[in-house]
Amino acid sequence: MTEKATGTESRREASRAEGGVQSIMRALTILDRLAECDDGLTLTELAKSVALPPSSAHRILTTLQRQRFVRFEPATMSWLVGVQAFVVGNAFVRSRDMVPLAVPHMRRLMTKTGETVNFFMLDGEEVMCMAQIQSQQMVRAISRPGGGVEMHRSAAGKAILAHMEEEDIVGIVERNGLPRYTEHTIVTTDALRLELANIRQRGFAVDNEEFSLGLRCIAAPIFDEAGTVHAAISLAGPASRITENRIDALGEMVALCGKIVTSEIGGRARR
Incomplete structure (x- = not known):
């Protein structure tokens, strides 16, 4: 084989490898978009949202469908996340010993209080709901597992922030700000520092309608073997039941x- 032929073959190999990586990235982007939509997306909607021609999006979808990562709903002509995506995602949850160990205690807390109990973990600069035991009440608070929330407006986020290093807290605030969501949201660094000091003193954090009006949450940190906080248990319910008189108890x-x-x-x- 000549040197010229060898060079041509190497370029072809590199091109195929680059094309394979691009296809994987497109498939993962499609899965991300579908995960954000509970009701799924039509081919046209999905292709537009990921900036692909419908033909290319359909080719990737059919490949993912064969592996059960996505499924097609004929009644609505929509594509949705498939069961294999849950299997893969659940493997991550199993790899985190905290979640299965926490669930029985979360269930007991729900039974005692009658309110929804969530398990949140630090995910970058947000907290993400990883598990939930729903209240049996007709009116109840529900956080979709997998959803992320800004730290300054959630009880779980503040419970974790309270035990972070000062420079890390400052960095998070500088990068993300303290946007207001309700009239009760903490929007100044001085107010946040005071709040975090109170949390450390009493051992739990309160979201006093800071995330959403009519909703109160109470959260406590979970420490790892190094004394670091990456997770929190959170109790959530309507403010009409989680009254200010009940917060301490x-x-x-x-x-x-x-x-x-x-x-x-x-x-x-x-x-």
Whole structure:
């Protein structure tokens, strides 16, 4: 084989490899878009949202469908996330020992309080709901597992922020700001620092209608073996039931649940 032929073949190999990476990135982008839409997307909607020709999007979708990562709903002509995506995602949850260890204690907390209990984990500069035990009440608070929330306006986020290093807190605030969502949202650094100090003192955080009017949440940190906080247990319900008079009592129950889960995973609170 001549040197020229060898060079041509190498370029072809590189081109095929680049094309393969591009196809994988497109497939992952499509999965991300479908994960954001509970009701799915039509081919036209999906192709437009990922900036692909419908023919290219359809080719990727049919490949993903064969592997059960997506499914097609004929009644609505929509594409949705498939069961294999859940299987892969659930493997991540299983790899985090905290989630399965926390669930029985979350269930007991829900039974005692009658309110929805969530397990949140730090995800970049947001907190993400990883597991949920729903209240049996007709009116209840529901956070979709997998959804991210800004830290300054959630009880779970503030419970984690309270135990982060000062420079990390400053960095998060500088990059993301403190946008207002309700009249109760914390929007100044001074107010946030005071709030975090109060959280450290009493052992739990409160979202007092800061995320959404009519909703209150109470959260407690979960420490790992190094005394670092990456997760929190959160209790959520309507403000009409989680009244200000009940916050301290419920907060003690949530804090105790956080301590139990911390112990279960071999964690320890910083002194």
